[in-house]
Amino acid sequence: MAELVEHLGINWKLLIASIVNFFLLFFILRKYAYGPILGMLEKREKTIAQSVKQSQAIEQAVKDLEERKANELREARAEASRLLEKAARNADAIKAEAVQAASAEATKLIAKAKTELASERAALKQSVMAEVADLVVRATEKVLKEKMTGDVDRRLAEQAVAQVEKRRP
Amino acid sequence: MKKFSARQYGIALVSLLEQTPEKQRSAVIRGFLQLLRRNRQFRALPAILAAAEQRRLEQANTVRVKARAARPLSAQLIQQLGKVLGQTVLLEEAIDPALHGGVSLTIGEYAIDYTVPALLNQLRTQLTHD
Numbered sequence: 001m002a003e004l005v006e007h008l009g010i011n012w013k014l015l016i017a018s019i020v021n022f023f024l025l026f027f028i029l030r031k032y033a034y035g036p037i038l039g040m041l042e043k044r045e046k047t048i049a050q051s052v053k054q055s056q057a058i059e060q061a062v063k064d065l066e067e068r069k070a071n072e073l074r075e076a077r078a079e080a081s082r083l084l085e086k087a088a089r090n091a092d093a094i095k096a097e098a099v100q101a102a103s104a105e106a107t108k109l110i111a112k113a114k115t116e117l118a119s120e121r122a123a124l125k126q127s128v129m130a131e132v133a134d135l136v137v138r139a140t141e142k143v144l145k146e147k148m149t150g151d152v153d154r155r156l157a158e159q160a161v162a163q164v165e166k167r168r169p
Numbered sequence: 170m171k172k173f174s175a176r177q178y179g180i181a182l183v184s185l186l187e188q189t190p191e192k193q194r195s196a197v198i199r200g201f202l203q204l205l206r207r208n209r210q211f212r213a214l215p216a217i218l219a220a221a222e223q224r225r226l227e228q229a230n231t232v233r234v235k236a237r238a239a240r241p242l243s244a245q246l247i248q249q250l251g252k253v254l255g256q257t258v259l260l261e262e263a264i265d266p267a268l269h270g271g272v273s274l275t276i277g278e279y280a281i282d283y284t285v286p287a288l289l290n291q292l293r294t295q296l297t298h299d
Binding site: 141158 | 270279285288297
């Protein structure tokens with residue numbers, strides 16, 4: 001063993017000093033370097049984990065929000081569709097009612113116009129007939145006055161007597 | 170007090186006068202007027218006299234005809250009218266040149282207007298309404 005150590009060129013003193021140095025360095029590093037670094041790393045890891053958790057929570061909240069928004073949007077669209085359908089139905093009913101009212105009004109106006117036209121036509125006819133009658137009567141009167149002789153007068157009187165015979169009760 | 174119609178009074182008056190000698194008729198008429206006053210029908214006297222005259226004319230088979238014409242009616246026409254009516258015609262004639270021609274006859278309640286203005290009016294009515 002001692003030969004092997006000798007052949008390998010190991011210096012016990014140096015080896016022990018190195019070991020002591022190693023443990024000393026290990027102790028110092030552990031106390032002043034690794035500890036804080038590991039603590040910092042743990043803290044950092046915790047922070048990151050918390051951040052990730054928060055991020056996931058936010059992500060979930062966003063997802064929920066989006067889902068809720070999508071649901072609300074879908075409901076709003078459905079409601080809008082229903083309202084549009086209702087409005088269309090109402091519009092059809094209003095349109096039909098308006099058409100019916102317009103038709104009734106038109107019928108009334110046409111009837112009124114026809115009545116007025118008939119009345120005006122009758123009045124015009126009456127007026128024309130009265131004018132024509134006046135002209136005819138005037139012309140006849142003029143002719144009778146000019147052509148009235150004793151003979152015509154006698155014949156008229158004879159006709160009057162004939163009427164008496166016809167109409168006497 | 171019983172009230173009578175003008176026609177009843179008229180008929181009674183004529184009948185009474187017919188049965189009364191001419192000298193006593195004034196007394197009968199006075200009595201008749203007193204009766205009217207008593208019955209408070211004196212105001213009906215014109216109608217009673219008209220009814221009496223009508224009665225007298227009926228008895229004489231005579232009819233009173235009121236005629237309006239532009240010219241006097243001929244005797245032939247009056248005779249023809251009497252023939253148509255079957256009675257003697259007592260004519261009351263009114264001449265109105267404004268009528269131009271034709272005649273208007275009123276026989277009791279019945280009237281016929283065959284004058285030129287009436288015929289023209291008739292023509293106007295026919296033209297207007299036909």
